[in-house]
Amino acid sequence: xxxxxxxxxxxxxxxxxxxxxxxxxxxxxxxxxxxxxxxxxxxxxxxxxxxxxxxxxxxxxxxxxxxxxxxxxxxxxxxxxxxxxxxxxxxxxxxxxxxxxxxxxxxxxxxxxxxxxxxxxxxxxxxxxxxxxxxxxxxxxxxxxxxxxxxxxxxxxxxxxxxxxxxxxxxxxxxxxxxxxxxxxxxxxxxxxxxxxxxxxxxxxxxxxxxxxxxxxxxxxxxxxxxxxxxxxxxxxxxxxxxxxxxxxxxxxxxxxxxxxxxxxxxxxxxxxxxxxxxxxxxxxxxxxxxxxxxxxxxxxxxxxxxxxxxxxxxxxxxxxxxxxxxxxxxxxxxxxx
Amino acid sequence: xxxxxxxxxxxxxxxxxxxxxxxxxxxxxxxxxxxxxxxxxxxxxxxxxxxxxxxxxxxxxxxxxxxxxxxxxxxxxxxxxxxxxxxxxxxxxxxxxxxxxxxxxxxxxxxxxxxxxxxxxxxxxxxxxxxxxxxxxxxxxxxxxxxxxxxxxxxxxxxxxxxxxxxxxxxxxxxxxxxxxxxxxxxxxxxxxxxxxxxxxxxxxxxxxxxxxxxxxxxxxxxxxxxxxxxxxxxxxxxxxxxxxxxxxxxxxxxxxxxxxxxxxxxxxxxxxxxxxxxxxxxxxxxxxxxxxxxxxxxxxxxxxxxxxxxxxxxxxxxxxxxxxxxxxxxxxxxxxx
DNA sequence: TTGAAAGCGGTACCAA
DNA sequence: TTGGTACCGCTTTCAA
Numbered sequence: 001x002x003x004x005x006x007x008x009x010x011x012x013x014x015x016x017x018x019x020x021x022x023x024x025x026x027x028x029x030x031x032x033x034x035x036x037x038x039x040x041x042x043x044x045x046x047x048x049x050x051x052x053x054x055x056x057x058x059x060x061x062x063x064x065x066x067x068x069x070x071x072x073x074x075x076x077x078x079x080x081x082x083x084x085x086x087x088x089x090x091x092x093x094x095x096x097x098x099x100x101x102x103x104x105x106x107x108x109x110x111x112x113x114x115x116x117x118x119x120x121x122x123x124x125x126x127x128x129x130x131x132x133x134x135x136x137x138x139x140x141x142x143x144x145x146x147x148x149x150x151x152x153x154x155x156x157x158x159x160x161x162x163x164x165x166x167x168x169x170x171x172x173x174x175x176x177x178x179x180x181x182x183x184x185x186x187x188x189x190x191x192x193x194x195x196x197x198x199x200x201x202x203x204x205x206x207x208x209x210x211x212x213x214x215x216x217x218x219x220x221x222x223x224x225x226x227x228x229x230x231x232x233x234x235x236x237x238x239x240x241x242x243x244x245x246x247x248x249x250x251x252x253x254x255x256x257x258x259x260x261x262x263x264x265x266x267x268x269x270x271x272x273x274x275x276x277x278x279x280x281x282x283x284x285x286x287x288x289x290x291x292x293x294x295x296x297x298x299x300x301x302x303x304x305x306x307x308x309x310x311x312x313x314x315x316x317x318x319x320x321x322x323x324x325x326x327x328x329x330x331x332x333x334x335x336x337x338x
Numbered sequence: 339x340x341x342x343x344x345x346x347x348x349x350x351x352x353x354x355x356x357x358x359x360x361x362x363x364x365x366x367x368x369x370x371x372x373x374x375x376x377x378x379x380x381x382x383x384x385x386x387x388x389x390x391x392x393x394x395x396x397x398x399x400x401x402x403x404x405x406x407x408x409x410x411x412x413x414x415x416x417x418x419x420x421x422x423x424x425x426x427x428x429x430x431x432x433x434x435x436x437x438x439x440x441x442x443x444x445x446x447x448x449x450x451x452x453x454x455x456x457x458x459x460x461x462x463x464x465x466x467x468x469x470x471x472x473x474x475x476x477x478x479x480x481x482x483x484x485x486x487x488x489x490x491x492x493x494x495x496x497x498x499x500x501x502x503x504x505x506x507x508x509x510x511x512x513x514x515x516x517x518x519x520x521x522x523x524x525x526x527x528x529x530x531x532x533x534x535x536x537x538x539x540x541x542x543x544x545x546x547x548x549x550x551x552x553x554x555x556x557x558x559x560x561x562x563x564x565x566x567x568x569x570x571x572x573x574x575x576x577x578x579x580x581x582x583x584x585x586x587x588x589x590x591x592x593x594x595x596x597x598x599x600x601x602x603x604x605x606x607x608x609x610x611x612x613x614x615x616x617x618x619x620x621x622x623x624x625x626x627x628x629x630x631x632x633x634x635x636x637x638x639x640x641x642x643x644x645x646x647x648x649x650x651x652x653x654x655x656x657x658x659x660x661x662x663x664x665x666x667x668x669x670x671x672x673x674x675x676x
Numbered sequence: 677t678t679g680a681a682a683g684c685g686g687t688a689c690c691a692a
Numbered sequence: 693t694t695g696g697t698a699c700c701g702c703t704t705t706c707a708a
Contacts, residue, residue, distance in 0.1 A: 004479055006701055017679050022703065030677060047478040052455040053391040054701035058684045064435070064456060072410055073417030073617070079410035086438040090448060095456050097402070098436040100424040110428060117390040118402060118433050140385040141342055257622040279411070280618040283591055344685055355695050360687065368693060392685035396700045 005046040013042050025050075053119075062121030064095040065306040068111045068135075070103045070128040075223060075250050077276055077295045078126055081147065084299030085124065092307050101128055103221065109134035116142045121310030124302045127151055130191045143309045145302050149193040157305060157319045159298050163193050166291045166325045167200020170245040170273055173289070173327055175208055178336035179243040179271060183213040183234070185255065186247040187226040197247055197275070213241060223247075227254025235262060240270055242336045249274035249281050252288055256332065267334035277328055287331035294323050343384040351380050363388075391457075400459030402433040403644040406449045406473075407486075408441045408466040413561060413588050415614055415633045416464055419485065422637030423462065430645050439466055441559065447472035454480045459648030462640045465489055468529045481647050483640050487531040495643060495657045497636050501531050504629045504663045505538020508583040508611055511627070511665055513546055516674035517581040517609060521551040521572070523593065524585040525564040535585055535613070551579060561585075565592025573600060578608055580674045587612035587619050590626055594670065605672035615666055625669035632661050 007018035007025075014021065016039070024031045024039035025048075042048075052063050067085055069078040082098060089096045097120055099111030108128055112135055115123055125135055126148035132155075135144060145157040153160055167184070174182050184201045186194050198214055205212035217233060218226025227246060231254075234240045240259075246252040252274030256266050266272050274281060274290035281288035301321055308317040345356035345363075352359065354377070362369045362377035363386075380386075390401050405423055407416040420436060427434050435458055437449030446466055450473055453461055463473055464486035470493075473482060483495040491498050505522070512520050522539045524532050536552055543550035555571060556564025565584060569592075572578045578597075584590040590612030594604050604610050612619060612628035619626035639659055646655040 008701080018702080019679055019704095020677085022701095023678090026703090032677065035677085047475075049451065049455050049478070051395075051457065051701050053457045054395055054684090055703075056684090057389075057391055057395060057686090057700095058702050058704085060684065063452075072420050074421065075617075079412065079417045082410050082436070083412065083438045083440070086436065086449075087440060090437065090445065090452070093452065095435045095449075095452050096437070097433045098420070098424065099428065099434070100421045102421070102425060107428065111424075111433075113387065114401075114428070114431065114433050117387050119389065119391045137385075140387070253621055279413075280621060283595075283618060283621075283624070286621070346685080356686080357688095357695055357697095358693090360685095361694090364687090370693060373693085389685050392700085393687070394700090395685080395702095396687050398700065 004051075005043075005048045006051065010039060010042050010046065010048060013046075014039055056119065062119050062310055063093060064097055064118070064120045065089055065303065065310070066097045066099070066112070066115035066120035066123035067125070068099045068101055068108055068115075068123065069126045070108075071100050072098075075248075077278060077293070078148075080295040081126070081299035081302070084296045085303040088300050088303035089307065094303075094307055096303075103128045105129055105131060105134060109138045112138035112144075116140065122306035124306060129189070143306075145305055145309075147298055147302055149196070150191045152192075153320065153322070157309075159301050159305070159321050159323065161293050161298070161323045161325060163196035163325070164200035164203075166275060167197050167202070168204045169291055169325060169327050171201060171204035171208070171210075173329070174243045174245065174271060174273065174333065175210070177243070177271065177333060179241075180210055180336070181213075181241040182210065182243045182245065183215055183241040184245050184247070185227065185230040185251060186214065186216045187218045187220050187223060187251065188216060189220065194247060201245065220248075223250035224254035227251035228258040231255055231258035231262070240264070242269075243271040243273070243333070245273045245275075247275055249276045249278045249288060249290055252290070252332070253280070253286070256286075256288075266332055269337060271333035271336075273333055275325075281328075281330065289330045289333040290328050291325040292328045293325050298323055342389075343381075343386045344389065348377060348380050348384065348386060352377055394457065400457050400648055401431060402435055402456070402458045403427055403641065403648070404435045404437070404450070404453035404458035404461035405463070406437045406439055406446055406453075406461065407464045408446075409438050410436075413586075415616060415631070416486075418633040419464075419637035419640070422634045423641040426638050426641035427645065432641075432645055434641075441466045443467055443469060443472055447476040450476035450482075454478065460644040462644055467527070481644075483643055483647075485636055485640055487534070488529045490530075491658065491660070495647075497639050497643070497659045497661070499631050499636070499661045499663060501534035501663070502538035502541075504613060505535050505540070506542045507629060507663060507665050509539060509542035509546070509548075511667070512581040512583065512609060512611065512671065513548070515581075515609065515671060517579075518548055518674070519551075519579040520548065520581045520583065521553055521579040522583050522585070523565065523568040523589060524552065524554045525556045525558050525561060525589065526554060527558065532585060539583065558586075561588035562592035565589035566596040569593055569596035569600070578602070580607075581609040581611070581671070583611045583613075585613055587614045587616045587626060587628055590628070590670070591618070591624070594624075594626075604670055607675060609671040609674075611671055613663075619666075619668065627668045627671040628666050629663040630666045631663050636661055
């Protein structure tokens with residue numbers, strides 16, 4: 001790092017102590033206006049920026065929050081979450097340290113440990129698996145805010161999405177279109193986001209006296225391929241259901257493609273729904289009916305919770321929030337073919 | 339922040355000075371093995387993590403790099419860049435502070451200033467416009483590595499992509515398929531990435547004795563719509579070119595959709611190419627022929643350059659690198675219809 | 677109105 | 693082998 005000017009540098013030029021300079025720059029009441037003026041001018045000329053690390057060290061504060069995700073983009077929607085975290089943090093003068101774990105629990109924990117060492121005041125984590133033991137070990141006394149739904153909602157700080165309700169909404173929409181033979185397609189590895197969808201789906205189907213079919217195939221790391229595989233399996237065992245709900249938009253893309261390659265039209269022969277409302281679903285040729293998860297809201301809430309925890313004081317915080325998905329109807333679902 | 343244990347805490351328990359503890363933990367040669375053992379055990383029990391801010395303060399070092407982008411995801415490919423920056427940085431024990439400017443030059447500069455204050459040793463910036471004056475003002479003596487191609491390649495540190503060559507590759511591919519009436523579709527606001535594509539395209543066309551048609555319409559903030567608009571304009575003035583090269587994949591999506599809505603088939607009637615190789619181009623129904631920009635490589639190079647600049651020493655660094663795009667052929671381009 | 681001293685959590689240097 | 697002292701840049705307290 002190049003040598004940047006410090007309070008002392010300014011003091012030497014102004015013929016003052018670094019203490020007086022510090023006070024002048026922070027507009028303390030016990031410094032004369034003339035001195036303040038003079039000091040500020042010198043600081044400007046030198047391009048002085050306070051060393052926040054030193055300030056935070058003395059004040060035992062932090063001006064950064066951490067965030068660890070399995071990956072940015074790349075079949076996740078954490079990029080949307082981050083954009084909001086960044087905006088909310090910047091508005092309160094906080095920087096955000098971000099780490100991409102590349103879906104590796106070891107790297108995930110390392111990111112946490114490095115951030116704790118670098119004095120972030122709180123960490124927002126979207127864990128890559130449901131095993132969060134190493135994360136908690138790495139964070140020790142630094143508060144961790146879990147997002148993404150893979151963790152137990154009983155964690156102290158958790159901003160989750162109600163995937164059970166996703167199941168309800170999906171069944172509501174498809175049954176409303178007259179579908180009775182509906183299958184849910186999911187993939188491994190098993191985690192809360194998947195099992196919640198399965199539970200919500202099964203319950204909603206049974207409430208309507210319909211038989212829930214759930215098919216797991218493939219792996220989350222290549223959800224698109226999992227969708228292709230699922231269709232193969234379904235078609236081998238007779239005529240497919242009239243409607244398919246996929247655990248993610250990526251999977252839905254693979255499913256729709258596989259169906260079309262087999263000569264089945266969407267939604268003519270089979271209606272297809274996804275989950276997450278990622279960008280490409282809006283692409284006119286795709287027009288995917290899906291469930292929107294409010295990622296931007298979650299990001300904003302996470303940043304605000306993190307900063308509230310850091311600034312502390314008596315301010316009350318809402319440590320757990322459940323966000324609700326909402327239905328987005330596009331062209332990939334339609335009335336059941338009689 | 340909760341009170342975390344410090345060297346002094348450990349020293350009190352071990353009956354040693356904080357200095358001895360510091361040495362023991364860093365395995366200094368002048369501490370007895372027994373003491374080291376004892377100290378390390380206490381540190382483990384307490385979950386001690388060194389305060390890197392304090393260490394860096396004394397050592398006048400930094401263990402973080404900054405990165406500022408117009409947005410994560412959201413029609414950019416900076417998520418791919420970030421994933422690599424994060425991995426490369428973590429491998430060298432560096433944290434990454436990331437800021438999303440939301441395409442606002444003021445917020446962009448604020449992120450830089452906050453990161454400089456928080457002692458990042460270098461900043462990687464993908465500027466949202468070609469006006470980088472505020473960025474440089476905010477960063478003062480902290481080195482800035484420019485990526486993304488909107489800035490002057492003569493900047494001290496710049497990792498760019500040769501968009502001129504994109505033009506050459508696009509023309510080569512389309513002309514090779516027999517196309518002679520080829521148009522380049524771009525959008526505002528004007529910046530180097532756009533003008534380089536235009537220049538490369540025009541040159542390559544002229545070298546083949548072909549007349550370059552370039553049409554600018556709409557705005558980068560909604561590239562998809564810009565594509566739709568461009569097609570409208572083209573079709574108003576007679577039969578469209580047989581091939582269209584779009585300044586970005588997003589624009590190409592809009593273009594293909596608009597063409598199909600007008601009853602023209604892709605690539606049957608019109609071949610369409612994009613630029614950037616974003617994920618959705620791989621979606622089978624899209625199958626976009628495009629130009630791949632090596633974002634992952636740029637990310638890795640940027641992180642390595644940043645850290646080399648920080649660690650300094652005599653190590654030589656390559657301050658400017660130009661990366662080459664490569665052609666990705668999928669289904670949206672085909673032989674010219676005779 | 678100004679500044680000297682102390683302390684935040686570390687590390688380097690040198691004396692014990 | 694150990695620890696005292698000083699210092700990184702900043703802020704707070706208190707005395708001048």
